[in-house]
Amino acid sequence: xxxxxxxxxxxxxxxxxxxxxxxxxxxxxxxxxxxxxxxxxxxxxxxxxxxxxxxxxxxxxxxxxxxxxxxxxxxxxxxxxxxxxxxxxxxxxxxxxxxxxxxxxxxxxxxxxxxxxxxxxxxxxxxxxxxxxxxxxxxxxxxxxxxxxxxxxxxxxxxxxxxxxxxxxxxxxxxxxxxxxxxxxxxxxxxxxxxxxxxxxxxxxxxxxxxxxxxxxxxxxxxxxxxxxxxxxxxxxxxxxxxxxxxxxxxxxxxxxxxxxxxxxxxxxxxxxxxxxxxxxxxxxxxxxxxxxxxxxxxxxxxxxxxxxxxxxxxxxxxxxxxxxxxxxxxxxxxxxxxxxxxxxxxxxxxxxxxxxxxxxxxxxxxxxxxxxxxxxxxxxxxxxxxxxxxxxxxxxxxxxxxxxxxxxxxxxxxxxxxxxxxxxxxxxxxxxxxxxxxxxxxxxxxxxxxxxxxxxxxxxxxxxxxxxxxxxxxxxxxxxxxxxxxx
Numbered sequence: 001x002x003x004x005x006x007x008x009x010x011x012x013x014x015x016x017x018x019x020x021x022x023x024x025x026x027x028x029x030x031x032x033x034x035x036x037x038x039x040x041x042x043x044x045x046x047x048x049x050x051x052x053x054x055x056x057x058x059x060x061x062x063x064x065x066x067x068x069x070x071x072x073x074x075x076x077x078x079x080x081x082x083x084x085x086x087x088x089x090x091x092x093x094x095x096x097x098x099x100x101x102x103x104x105x106x107x108x109x110x111x112x113x114x115x116x117x118x119x120x121x122x123x124x125x126x127x128x129x130x131x132x133x134x135x136x137x138x139x140x141x142x143x144x145x146x147x148x149x150x151x152x153x154x155x156x157x158x159x160x161x162x163x164x165x166x167x168x169x170x171x172x173x174x175x176x177x178x179x180x181x182x183x184x185x186x187x188x189x190x191x192x193x194x195x196x197x198x199x200x201x202x203x204x205x206x207x208x209x210x211x212x213x214x215x216x217x218x219x220x221x222x223x224x225x226x227x228x229x230x231x232x233x234x235x236x237x238x239x240x241x242x243x244x245x246x247x248x249x250x251x252x253x254x255x256x257x258x259x260x261x262x263x264x265x266x267x268x269x270x271x272x273x274x275x276x277x278x279x280x281x282x283x284x285x286x287x288x289x290x291x292x293x294x295x296x297x298x299x300x301x302x303x304x305x306x307x308x309x310x311x312x313x314x315x316x317x318x319x320x321x322x323x324x325x326x327x328x329x330x331x332x333x334x335x336x337x338x339x340x341x342x343x344x345x346x347x348x349x350x351x352x353x354x355x356x357x358x359x360x361x362x363x364x365x366x367x368x369x370x371x372x373x374x375x376x377x378x379x380x381x382x383x384x385x386x387x388x389x390x391x392x393x394x395x396x397x398x399x400x401x402x403x404x405x406x407x408x409x410x411x412x413x414x415x416x417x418x419x420x421x422x423x424x425x426x427x428x429x430x431x432x433x434x435x436x437x438x439x440x441x442x443x444x445x446x447x448x449x450x451x452x453x454x455x456x457x458x459x460x461x462x463x464x465x466x467x468x469x470x471x472x473x474x475x476x477x478x479x480x481x482x483x484x485x486x487x488x
Contacts, residue, residue, distance in 0.1 A: 005476035010064030011469030014041065017067045018462045025450045026459075033077065033089075033108035033413045034448035036455075040069045074404050077447040085374050086112040086120060089446040092438030094398035095415070097180060097424070098126035106399055106424065108446055109413040120183045120381075127182035130381070130396040131175040139165040139190060148369050149188045163188045172380060172395040174434040177424050183381060183394040191368030191385040193238025195326045199362040202333070203229055205247050205350045207258040207311070225249040227260075234364035235268065235324045241298065242267040243330070244286065247305065247348075257308045258350050262318055264303070264330060267295035298324055305332070311351035312336045312344030365389060375442040398436040399424040 018039045028034040044064050079089050088110030090096070095106035098121075105126060112128050115121045120128040141163050149163075164186045205227045214221045227247045235241050244265045249258055267286055274292040286295045303318030313333045321328040333347015334340055368385030375381055379396040401407065406420030417424060426434040 004472055005480070007064040008469045008471075008473035008476060010044070010066065011472070012466060014065050014067055015462050015466040015469060019459065019466065021070065022455055022459050022462060026452070026455050028412075028448055029450050029452060031413065031448050032111055033446045034450065035108070035413070036073045036448070036450045037409075038071045038073060039067045040071055041065050041067060072405055072407070072409065073449055075449050077449040079441060079444045080447050081444055083443070084111075084113070085372065085442055086114070087443055087445050088112065088375055088396070089441045089444040090398060090438050091441055093404070094400055094436070094438045095404075095424075097129035097397060097399050098122055098414075099129055099182065100124070100126045103416075104129070104424075105410065105414045105416055106407065107413045107415065110440075110445055114185060118185050118187060120185065128396065129180040130183045130379070130394045131172060131180060132183065132394045133169050133172045133392055135167040135169045135391070136164045136186065136189070136393065137167065139163055139192075141188075141190060145190065145367075145369075146188075161188050162186065163190065165190045165192050166383060166385075166391050166393075168194075168389070168391055170392075172392050174395050174397055174426060174436065176434065177397070177399070177426055180397050183396070185373055185381065185383075185393065187370075189370040189383055189385075191365070191370075191387060191389055191391070193234055193236065193367040194363070194365040195236040195323055196233035196328060196362050196364030197323070197326060198329045198331065199231065199233065199243060199360065200331045200347070201229070201231065201245070201360050202347055203227075203349075203358040204311075205249070205258070205260055205305075205307075205348060206352070207249065207253065207307070207350045208352055209253055222251045222253070224251050229358070231360045231362070233266070233323060233328070233362060234366055235298075236326055237324070238367040239268060240366065241323075242295065255309075257306065257311075257314070260305045260307075260350070262303045262305055263300070264318055264321060265300045266298040266321060266323060266328070268298055270294045270296040298322070299328075305348060307350035308336065308344075310344075311349045313348055313350075314344065375440060377439040377441070379436045379440045396436075396440065397426060397434075398438050398440070400427065401425070 018041070021037050021039050025036045042065060044066055079091070088096070090108060090110070095108060096110060098105050098107060107122070109122065111123055112120050115125065122128065146163070166189055206225060208225070210223045210225055211220045212223050213219070225248070229245045231243050232240050233243050244267050246263045247260045249260050265286065270285065272294040274287070274294050280287055280294065284297055286297055288295065299322045301319050301321055303316065305313065305318070306315045308314050314336050316332055316335060318330060318332070321330060331347060333345070333349075334343040336344030366387050368387035368389055370383055371386055372384045373381060374384060375396070379398065380392040381394045381396065382390045382392050384390050401417070401424060402422035403420060406418055406422070407415035408418040408421070409415055427437045428434055
């Protein structure tokens with residue numbers, strides 16, 4: 001009777017613990033990235049009534065049960081879309097790393113925002129860890145550029161925030177686990193202009209012989225063909241200047257081909273108001289009378305292009321131009337060379353039957369002003385600018401463990417490493433480079449993985465077990481009372 005009494009008491013305590021765990025799961029039903037906890041029950045030990053290890057049959061009585069451990073269900077929850085670019089969810093295995101002081105925690109909760117200092121933090125103010133690209137540097141901007149960013153109200157007066165410029169970076173290599181740090185994103189980030197240093201131009205100079213009647217003699221004479229092309233380029237100051245190209249065919253035209261004199265100019269808007277009565281210096285200015293714009297000539301070069309009887313380019317003497325002090329290489333095609341594929345026809349040609357489409361390729365970028373931050377699926381935090389450029393600033397590391405279930409829960413969705421989980425690691429490729437094997441979904445959050453229907457079922461079962469244990473206590477107590485009454 002005593003054994004049944006104590007078994008009932010221990011059973012009540014055990015199933016009460018189970019109810020506590022299930023109720024905790026239910027209470028965290030809406031907690032982002034919460035992982036449900038399941039109790040593991042086990043019998044305590046048994047008392048042998050008779051027999052021994054040599055007997056074929058044992059008769060024993062158990063002495064109750066207990067919760068020996070809890071198991072964390074690490075299955076992924078559903079992904080919920082949000083309006084915050086810094087809300088993130090890991091698609092697959094892995095953990096975000098967050099830091100408070102010298103302590104590092106791990107979580108699947110990707111609810112991050114920017115604090116007052118521009119650092120990415122979670123709701124508790126813990127810093128999100130990643131690998132900075134170190135491609136941001138302080139810069140002093142002119143007032144007109146600052147005005148495009150706006151101003152903030154600070155210390156009772158209008159003052160501009162700290163200003164930074166971005167250095168273009170194509171990709172960020174994830175650093176080691178021990179080298180991760182917080183991610184800072186400034187409010188004022190400037191993309192400096194990149195001047196044009198190369199232009200590839202493809203077009204056709206029509207060699208068709210043009211004639212007109214000479215009014216003085218009445219005879220038909222040949223007149224020069226003139227082809228004119230323009231394209232934009234970026235100056236070192238970030239302005240959109242014009243590359244102006246004029247090609248004039250020499251006459252009489254050669255029987256074996258054609259020769260063209262070229263005048264190449266770089267033009268910028270002078271800001272001078274057009275006046276039709278003004279006699280402008282043609283060595284300094286070029287006038288667009290249709291648009292009524294006075295252009296200043298930044299650089300002007302001349303050269304000669306020769307083409308063979310098939311219209312292929314055979315020589316080009318146009319020198320390198322100066323884009324306000326920056327060398328500009330104007331590529332008008334590779335002169336004909338039997339050892340070079342497509343040479344003579346990959347730039348300017350001089351064909352009567354023109355099947356070439358005019359095209360231009362150039363480098364250079366106008367200045368850009370920060371418009372937004374985002375996160376791509378590789379975990380890169382990307383700055384987006386008004387000039388259409390997107391530059392990665394940092395890479396968020398996705399941590400892994402040898403035994404995820406061995407992580408130590410510190411409440412909510414936060415965990416810490418333990419001796420059972422092992423040290424955090426990053427996955428490595430064959431060359432020893434760290435990488436994220438799981439994708440990161442921006443603008444989404446992982447919901448908790450608690451199943452309400454399962455939790456309610458478990459709650460009912462535990463409640464019935466609790467009631468049954470209570471009944472066994474009552475029954476044992478009644479039997480003890482009867483035994484006492486029989487003796488008296």
